[in-house]
Amino acid sequence: MDLEHNTLTKEQIEANPMLPRRFRIDKxxxxxxxxxxxxxxxxxxxxxxxxxxGQFNMIYVFGVGEIAISISGDPDDDSRLYHTTRVVGSVxxxxxxxxxxxxxxxxGPFGNHxxxxxxxxxxxxxxAGGIGLAPLRPVIYYLLNHRDxxxxxxxxxxxxxxxxxxxxxxxxxxxxxxxxxVSVTVDSADTDWQGHVGIVTKLxxxxxxxxxxxxxxxxxxxxxxxxxxxxxxxxxxxxxxIYVSMERNHKCGIxxxxxxxxxxxxxxxxxxxxxxxxxxxxxxxxxx
Amino acid sequence: xxxxxxxVSQHPFFEGMDKNYLELIIGCASNVRFDEGQQIxxxxxxxxxxxxxxxxxxxxxxxxxxxxxVTIDTLGDGEILGWSWLVPPYYWxxxxxxKDRVRAIAxxxxxxxxxxxxxxxxxxxxxxxxxxxxxxxxxxxxxQLLDVYGLRT
Numbered sequence: 001m002d003l004e005h006n007t008l009t010k011e012q013i014e015a016n017p018m019l020p021r022r023f024r025i026d027k028x029x030x031x032x033x034x035x036x037x038x039x040x041x042x043x044x045x046x047x048x049x050x051x052x053x054g055q056f057n058m059i060y061v062f063g064v065g066e067i068a069i070s071i072s073g074d075p076d077d078d079s080r081l082y083h084t085t086r087v088v089g090s091v092x093x094x095x096x097x098x099x100x101x102x103x104x105x106x107x108g109p110f111g112n113h114x115x116x117x118x119x120x121x122x123x124x125x126x127x128a129g130g131i132g133l134a135p136l137r138p139v140i141y142y143l144l145n146h147r148d149x150x151x152x153x154x155x156x157x158x159x160x161x162x163x164x165x166x167x168x169x170x171x172x173x174x175x176x177x178x179x180x181x182v183s184v185t186v187d188s189a190d191t192d193w194q195g196h197v198g199i200v201t202k203l204x205x206x207x208x209x210x211x212x213x214x215x216x217x218x219x220x221x222x223x224x225x226x227x228x229x230x231x232x233x234x235x236x237x238x239x240x241x242i243y244v245s246m247e248r249n250h251k252c253g254i255x256x257x258x259x260x261x262x263x264x265x266x267x268x269x270x271x272x273x274x275x276x277x278x279x280x281x282x283x284x285x286x287x288x
Numbered sequence: 289x290x291x292x293x294x295x296v297s298q299h300p301f302f303e304g305m306d307k308n309y310l311e312l313i314i315g316c317a318s319n320v321r322f323d324e325g326q327q328i329x330x331x332x333x334x335x336x337x338x339x340x341x342x343x344x345x346x347x348x349x350x351x352x353x354x355x356x357x358v359t360i361d362t363l364g365d366g367e368i369l370g371w372s373w374l375v376p377p378y379y380w381x382x383x384x385x386x387k388d389r390v391r392a393i394a395x396x397x398x399x400x401x402x403x404x405x406x407x408x409x410x411x412x413x414x415x416x417x418x419x420x421x422x423x424x425x426x427x428x429x430x431x432q433l434l435d436v437y438g439l440r441t
Binding site: 164 | 345347348349355356357358359360361362364365385387428431432434435436437438
């Protein structure tokens with residue numbers, strides 16, 4: 001765990017990583033009908049913590065419960081914390097009703113990160129499905145902040161329909177740049193939609209990258225990640241250059257409780273990011 | 289004709305195909321162009337052609353009850369549009385419309401069906417290539433049906 005960040009004090013964190021910090025909701029942005037982003041600032045007097053792309057926080061909605069949510073902001077911006085949440089369960093249903101000024105408890109950041117340092121000097125293909133774009137957005141920020149360190153950068157994003165597209169304004173901005181290729185596809189659309197229709201893997205053959213010198217970061221529903229990895233392998237990409245991010249029922253966030261165990265891994269501590277070769281045997285098992 | 293031969297032989301769908309077969313196929317081929325928004329074919333019409341898209345994109349749509357016209361797939365450069373010419377009763381199952389300016393090679397399905405009946409090796413070669421496309425689209429459709437991005441309640 002990266003303890004370089006400041007919370008209460010480093011010593012207090014080390015002593016009790018189960019202790020949440022208080023953050024105030026500074027802004028709420030609805031991305032889609034059921035997905036929203038909270039911009040948060042700390043109110044405990046300590047600095048904002050630093051995080052790496054792919055890490056997550058445990059977010060405590062006081063009196064309701066705690067959930068794991070990926071950090072979706074810019075890792076080089078330590079002025080505020082961004083969390084994009086989809087409304088799916090009891091905690092997120094309550095979280096959606098919070099407004100500017102309300103307080104959340106935050107523990108973290110936890111987990112490993114997308115290894116952007118291993119992609120230096122290589123092509124990078126980022127493939128996201130649905131809400132899977134949220135944990136990958138920090139990767140895009142990071143790659144663009146350090147653009148000269150990477151070769152071609154490609155973002156392929158698939159989601160259910162045009163109204164479910166996350167961060168649509170930002171996707172347009174990135175798409176207008178000359179140093180990143182952005183393609184978006186939806187599973188179905190009305191005939192007014194001018195973009196691609198079809199599953200996200202259909203975009204892979206159109207992407208330009210050198211399979212022998214590429215790192216792929218993939219995040220989305222498990223079945224989408226499995227099919228995406230299989231398609232990347234058809235282009236002779238090595239399995240250990242394909243990274244996927246897993247999600248399980250996180251509780252403690254520090255590898256103690258075992259709720260997020262997957263085979264021999266604790267997702268919160270050993271993950272959430274894994275190379276495909278480590279996870280492929282689990283991705284094809286039903287209900288594991 | 290020489291240009292057409294070059295275009296057809298370089299299209300990914302015909303990659304590695306025997307030159308003799310290519311000659312037979314080129315005899316059924318012609319250059320076509322569609323403007324943005326132009327209907328290429330409509331559901332229920334006779335399917336006597338298929339298209340090798342060279343440039344541009346095509347939307348495949350179907351009319352759903354209560355949902356109007358729904359685009360279910362888009363096809364672009366290097367892809368093949370249409371296989372209803374291969375399967376009786378040879379009617380299009382979807383609408384196809386050019387999303388932007390489309391340049392393509394049209395292949396006369398009736399002409400090809402006759403040639404495949406005369407030359408079963410050519411027919412087998414074409415069917416192998418089409419079955420690959422049909423397999424890819426079936427897998428993609430199954431994933432779309434799973435609605436993997438939908439909410440589970």
